[in-house]
Amino acid sequence: MDIAAPLPPPHERQKRQAALRYSGFRIIREALTGHKGWGPAWRDPAPRPAYDYVIVGGGGHGLATAYYLAKTYAKARIAVLEKGWIGSGNAGRNTTIIRSNYLLDGNEPFYELSMQLWEGLEQDVNYNAMVSQRGILNLCHTDGQRDAYRRRGNAMRLNGVDAELLDRDGVRAMAPFLNFDDARFPIKGGLLQRRAGTARHDAVVWGYARGADRLGVDIIQNCEVTGMRIEGGRILGLDTTRGFIGAQKVGVAVAGNSSRVMALAGMRLPIESHVLQAFVSEGLKPLIPGVITFGAGHFYVSQSDKGGLVFGGDIDGYNSYAQRGNLPVVEDVCEGGMALMPMIGRARLLRMWGGIMDMSMDGSPIIDRTDIDGLYFNGGWCYGGFKATTGSGLCFAHLLATDSPHPTAAAMRFDRFQKGLMIDEKGVGNQPNLH
Numbered sequence: 001m002d003i004a005a006p007l008p009p010p011h012e013r014q015k016r017q018a019a020l021r022y023s024g025f026r027i028i029r030e031a032l033t034g035h036k037g038w039g040p041a042w043r044d045p046a047p048r049p050a051y052d053y054v055i056v057g058g059g060g061h062g063l064a065t066a067y068y069l070a071k072t073y074a075k076a077r078i079a080v081l082e083k084g085w086i087g088s089g090n091a092g093r094n095t096t097i098i099r100s101n102y103l104l105d106g107n108e109p110f111y112e113l114s115m116q117l118w119e120g121l122e123q124d125v126n127y128n129a130m131v132s133q134r135g136i137l138n139l140c141h142t143d144g145q146r147d148a149y150r151r152r153g154n155a156m157r158l159n160g161v162d163a164e165l166l167d168r169d170g171v172r173a174m175a176p177f178l179n180f181d182d183a184r185f186p187i188k189g190g191l192l193q194r195r196a197g198t199a200r201h202d203a204v205v206w207g208y209a210r211g212a213d214r215l216g217v218d219i220i221q222n223c224e225v226t227g228m229r230i231e232g233g234r235i236l237g238l239d240t241t242r243g244f245i246g247a248q249k250v251g252v253a254v255a256g257n258s259s260r261v262m263a264l265a266g267m268r269l270p271i272e273s274h275v276l277q278a279f280v281s282e283g284l285k286p287l288i289p290g291v292i293t294f295g296a297g298h299f300y301v302s303q304s305d306k307g308g309l310v311f312g313g314d315i316d317g318y319n320s321y322a323q324r325g326n327l328p329v330v331e332d333v334c335e336g337g338m339a340l341m342p343m344i345g346r347a348r349l350l351r352m353w354g355g356i357m358d359m360s361m362d363g364s365p366i367i368d369r370t371d372i373d374g375l376y377f378n379g380g381w382c383y384g385g386f387k388a389t390t391g392s393g394l395c396f397a398h399l400l401a402t403d404s405p406h407p408t409a410a411a412m413r414f415d416r417f418q419k420g421l422m423i424d425e426k427g428v429g430n431q432p433n434l435h
């Protein structure tokens with residue numbers, strides 16, 4: 001395969017890396033010298049004719065994959081192809097919750113690996129991703145729900161993950177503004193993971209992009225993949241809006257567009273695309289200590305550093321590729337909010353939007369090879385893939401580099417649907433509205 005144009009010589013790369021290093025000292029120096037030393041955070045290269053690895057999708061997962069591939073596994077020629085601008089998909093549209101409070105063995109070690117990577121991410125990529133471990137509190141409203149949370153918390157602890165079961169007084173001490181007098185949805189307690197929290201979604205994308213670029217990855221925006229060239233069961237490269245790009249290996253990480261892109265390879269996935277909406281209120285004084293989820297409906301809320309209440313609920317419930325939702329779900333989400341904390345009715349809504357969710361049939365993701373040599377798939381993140389950005393990138397990079405699954409993602413295979421080995425986190429069978 002023709003690998004064109006050599007990388008820039010090492011001294012040029014070192015100069016560029018030094019110019020990109022962020023530190024307190026650097027900020028002071030730049031402030032005193034008129035901020036003339038900052039360069040673009042990543043390059044805008046033209047696509048080369050061919051690469052060793054091409055990652056399709058410049059969301060969090062695609063960029064993290066390229067970053068770990070370049071850093072951990074291979075000093076190879078790597079490109080990320082993004083049809084719009086990086087972070088224009090779900091990475092830039094989510095409600096930024098990170099957590100590792102899962103029940104099943106197929107999930108929990110993977111999400112805990114992701115959590116641990118979040119804890120070191122900012123130092124790793126030298127970028128402030130505003131990782132804020134302010135905790136997640138899942139409220140329970142019935143005795144049965146409390147039993148289920150106790151079981152989940154115990155499973156988490158067995159996996160070495162922090163979990164605490166709070167009673168009603170414990171919840172009241174943390175969040176006195178909740179509606180404790182509601183006879184219909186009495187708050188009986190909650191499952192708390194203190195190490196969970198939020199991270200700034202755009203900054204995660206930018207941090208990985210900058211880190212990957214520093215390691216020589218070409219991030220190519222405005223480059224839509226429109227076809228896959230496959231011969232004799234092997235992928236040769238991709239047709240794109242910027243011409244044909246050859247590739248030894250192709251990793252697809254396009255989230256809500258998974259079915260569309262994999263259809264280019266003739267594959268039909270156990271995934272449906274649905275809309276999920278998010279909402280942000282006007283800025284309010286600090287109120288919500290961490291992330292709080294309502295257990296008697298689908299509503300969750302946190303507060304951003306700017307003071308806006310960031311909240312959401314269920315998917316819209318119909319298949320769509322539109323990045324906007326409809327009013328019945330707005331009503332449903334607001335009902336959940338009002339039941340949990342009636343004072344939210346006084347807050348004015350500042351903005352709302354939608355993203356396209358890649359809903360798998362058991363609510364768990366897929367990180368796997370395909371039957372086509374050199375073609376790999378990462379998707380089915382439903383509406384919980386932001387928290388997995390770190391671990392997904394690492395595990396997908398491992399798979400691409402070694403052709404074997406990373407041990408913590410070994411259960412996230414295509415054939416689990418064929419074999420009945422689903423990772424059915426909610427225990428309610430196949431349906432596309434799980435997460």
Ligand SMILES: Cc1cc2nc3c(=O)[nH]c(=O)nc-3n(C[C@H](O)[C@H](O)[C@H](O)COP(=O)(O)OP(=O)(O)OC[C@H]3O[C@@H](n4cnc5c(N)ncnc54)[C@H](O)[C@@H]3O)c2cc1C
Binds near residue numbers: 087253357
């Ligand atoms: C409203 C909302 C709230 C959410 N809240 C949370 C949360 O609180 N916590 C959590 O863990 N998760 C949450 N999620 C889910 C999370 O955002 C996603 O699971 C995750 O971002 C998906 O991975 P990604 O970042 O790689 O996807 P994306 O950012 O969507 O990246 C995929 C990229 O592929 C590109 N692409 C598509 N087709 C092509 C093509 N043909 N050629 C080239 N590029 C292409 C797209 O333009 C896109 O940029 C939420 C999602 C939404 C919409």
